[in-house]
Amino acid sequence: MLLAVFCVPSADADGESLWVNGVDVINHPESMPAGCTYDPGSNTLTLNGANLTTSHVAPFLTQGTLGAVIFDDRDTALVLNVVGNSNVINNSASGEENGIQVAGNLTITGSGSLSVSASNGVCGIFTVGSLTFNGPTVTIAAGSLPVCGNNGIVISAGTVNSSLDSNNGITISGSSTVNSGGIEATSGIISIEGSAAVESSVITTGTGGLSVSGSVTVNVTNMNIGEAPSANSNFSMSGGTINVAANGYIDVNGNITMSGGSIVFAGGHPGVSLGAYGTPESDGTVTLTGGSITVNNAAAGIIFIAASDNSPPSATPILTYEGANPLNNLAFDDNQLTVIQAGSASISFPAVSHTISFNANGGTGTMANVENTTGSYTLPANGFTAPANKAFKCWSVGGVEKNVGDVITVTQNVEVTAVWQDSSSPAPAQTFTVTFDANGGTGEMAPVADVSGEYTLPANGFTAPAEKTFKCWSVGDAQFKVGEKINVAANVTVKAVWKDVPAPEPAYASDTVDGKAVYKNEIAAATDTDVSGIFTAAKGANGAVDVKIGTMDISFDSAAVSAIGGNTVSLKAEMKTEGLTVPDAKAVIEVTLDGALFANGTAKVTVPFTQEVPEGKELVVYFINGDTKEKMDATYENGKVVFTTNHFSTYAIVFEDESDDTLMWIEVGIVAALAVIAISVLLYLQFRRKA
Known part of the structure; x- marks a missing residue:
């Protein structure tokens, strides 16, 4: 049994905030610990090579005072972005001290690694809300208690090296990896799916059950499903492989349903290897319709599958299986299987398949049945001829209307019926699906269905490849920022574009100019540089931002700062006078701001330009957009070119005949x-x- 203490948060005597290494980073960002940045707009704490060892202690739970190195007593959703290798170490010997504790939900993302230890703690990581892992490698050091998510744990990407304990279910999915001493959910379902790999000594559920699907691999010694039996204390398996160690077992206080996958016992156990036990009110059942179960190195007489522990066994068959001659070295007797002689024994059974038929419902023509189908099936285009004055509308499955291309789940024979409408009726509006491509990243973003016309591109939900960060989206050959709109007139794939991690943000300073706060810093030319902090700070002061980039100056007004601040952004700019690809250009200015838009604000760009303007000519600045160009409202005085813009791109300085x-x-x-x-x-x- 794993230990976890779950309570609700109470007020912090110091005021609710986020404490990192003993620093209130919300109210004192100037004291931000090394290797840490905090974005209040997205409530994201980023660790990049951080080594955190100082605990903050305060009232946190109703049971009293707790401490943690990362301590968040706000009931909000915190994102912990892990870049590079970071450590959270709590070696305090006084009181109950954790590594990380969060009152709300916590999502741990990124492509780095995080090691957490709490030598005198309740948990290495503890959340009152849900806990989600999406990318990094997280290790809870030996001697620390487990990862505890009071309201559920989700691991969708990355690696977690820790025991897991939840009061409300655990989901392990995607290509994630879990190496655990024990996985326990007091209530709710433990679901292992996708292509996840799990290694655990014990997997235990209380009132809930266990579901295994996809192409997962689970290596386990013992499984105890339904220690506090309920109607949900069931074990289902439709795919993947479960390897049970020598002398190990799967003990189910509920029903067993297996429609695919394989269970392999190393053998050597003297008693029940796979059991389905009923509550006093009802017997558990075992239904085998697909997959295989194998026991290696079994002793003669070992009970392989016991469908009930009632004595005598129920008169009603409790163990059922399908398939011709599925038994190998096994005998079926009294609702249980026993090994005939020492050695390996197995039972295999083909998956049940079903037939999909089509009903013209007054139309004419035929559509062939689809045989040997189970699981997901995509509804096809209509192949019937409509009745007079009618047109095809959709399909009906079980009385529910479905569109062409919808996916149904086939668990029995299914009849698909055509639905007709008056031919004068307007055709249903055509919609499309937007799908997302990680392009080398990890994780998943759900497709967006029923889209037509204008669509606003969402925030990135993938985890970046190693040493990369999100830049923008790519649709076809064009690139778009988060928040920009695209026109959807067909099914479209939106692909993530990654870039190298920007250079660290330099220190910035603030001044007051004409009664207004102005934040200033200086970054290297032609170098993509993080500028998240200066914009976030300036936004909080309703101020402006001046950035010097080499010899260039860019000044953002407060409206632009308000739009940019709170986002994770980077800035890059340079002016080129050689190797130019823009015809007739004397200089080309390239400016990019990744991570935000500022269409309702303006930025003033000032660049030195010393070339003499020939007689009869004037200096003009153009915004370059592919093969088109747009004249900017620019001035040239005292050797400087000045223009304002509400978006960044490529600009060209040219000489033209005086207008x-x-x-x-x-x-x-x-x-x-x-x-x-x-x-x-x-x-x-x-x-x-x-x-």
């Missing part, structure tokens, strides 16, 4: 000067005449 407007004002000036001279001469002559 008609310019010549007109020159001509007006000449005429005005001649007029002044003429009037002066006339006045002089009149004065002489009077004299």
